[in-house]
Amino acid sequence: MLNNPDWTPDQARRELDLSQIGYELALHTLLEAGLLRATSDSRGFTPVAPETAVAWLLAVEEESAARWISAVQERRSTISALAANMMQLQAKSSTETRIQLLTGEERISAALHGASVTVQSEILSMHPGAPLPKEALEASMARNRSVLERGVTMRSIHLEAMDRVPYAKAHLEALQESGCQVRVTPTLPFRLILVDQVLAYVTAPVKGAGLSALEIRGDEVCWLLRQAFEHCWLHGRPVVRSGSAEEGVDLSDREKAVLRMLAAGYTDDSVARALGISTRTLRRMTTMILEKIGARSRFEAGVRSAMLSLI
Template identity: 30%
Template sequence: MDSRAEAVYREMLEGTPGGVAELATRAGTTEPEVREALDRLVGLGLLTPSREAAGGLRAVSLEAGLEHLLRRQEEELAKRHHALVAGKAAAARAIAEYSALHPDADRQGNERLLGLDAIQARLEVLTRRLSEECLSIIPGRAQSAASLEASRSLDEQALNRKVRMRAVYQESSRNDPATFEYAQWTTERGGEVRTTPVLPGRLLVFDRTTALVPIDPDNSRLGALCTTSPGIVATIVALFEQTWEAAVPLGAVRSRDPEDGIDQTERELLKLLGSGMTDEAASKRLGVSARTVRRQMSALMERLQAASRFEAGLKAAQRGWL
């Protein structure tokens, strides 16, 4: 019941004679609004036909009116409860039917999610169920605008529930404004973010019971594997913790080792190229362009006073950089 209907009801309780015009004056409103309020009060059972005035209305006593309203609310709550129970039962049946018919799920708790839409749908469910912790490794220099937008509302809901969120980004993501801004946004709301030059494949772990990893690390659009297998999840969690320990907080600046004169990114670059990787392959692992790799390697060769990359590798090894 809104304030206008309440005012009309109070005036009717007073029992002062008069019609719609008088009610409008006393209630401080207009005649059309009074008529609307009267209809609403009749619908609520607070006004009934008068036994004295033909076609007139009388107000039900306040005690009887409140009792009537409470009874109506109880009936509505009962209906909602029955509807909720029926909805849960229907959802349970639908889930059971889906599990029985879905060809990509197996008895070991593994399911293939094919395509970005399927992944996003599962992420929405898993994020809403989060109660304690979410772990993620996010390789690549830049995240797409669509990916960031899809993640923001889900992450915000989890952070508002005080879920601990830990994420490791690639060091090169600091150079992408949108990705770096999102990482800062996460930390400002209580999340923890670290960065490291080289990362394993993308992964997500929910409450240490469910993990998502891409089917093809080189093409996340193909889909993901969702697993609740304890052995697989435990291995993925261990990989995350190892990566987390080697990373530095988002706000920290990596400095060169005062003894070695080399920072972690340069050390990783030397290792990658020393293992036989091409500039293009190394750039992909570091999340930078091949041009950046060549520029960084050129600077290292100059510092090492090496005429070739082979000589640079030998001198780096001699200095203990590798």
């Protein structure tokens, strides 16, 4: 058709040795592919340049993809609206705390996956024990990124041993780069995952060789678990990249704790009580800390501490 502008339907059918049905099927295929366009002349169709047809096909596919994405987003918004208060409603449906023992890796994994899908605002976690295998950390990283991309806040505390294993340290740095706040500490009391402050998973007493965990629902117990997390968070330290500026700052653990509490909004009296010292002693200590980090005011100390990964 492109090579012979004077083509007719009968001529095309004879030259291609097509039956009437075969000819009509070929026309239908070319029309769907955008290689033919219907016209009002005697032939009924005119050929379309291949590059034009390809551009048209791409436009059709893009339009179809846009409709599909819009439908998915609409369904996601609907499901999110239904799930927004699901765990809160479950927690409030009973005035009693509910605790369930989960046994077996598959059952625990399924519960944690469900929590990662339904979480709305925040996940707090503590991870004692030896670093997991590299493959397990990579799998958890994919789940964490999926949660963080939805705008969920994540804070995670790990043992300092993670900071000394190259692949584990790389995992912690990747968590930070993805938006998770990470700290390390010498010890942790138990494994904890706290979801939206209404659902928690904690280490269960070991019975036999299998894995076990406690699933806890209830505002009061979850509030207590959050206090345990915040205590460990306060006494943890940020993950420091090798060669960072913090290596040149010599602060004691107590001085770092003072910085973190002040950055968290604690008053001088509250910090002094937490450390078991007088307010006057605390203020002298604060002055020494400012000198060590090169700050002239508490505001500047907060900025410098963040730059040095001290808080």
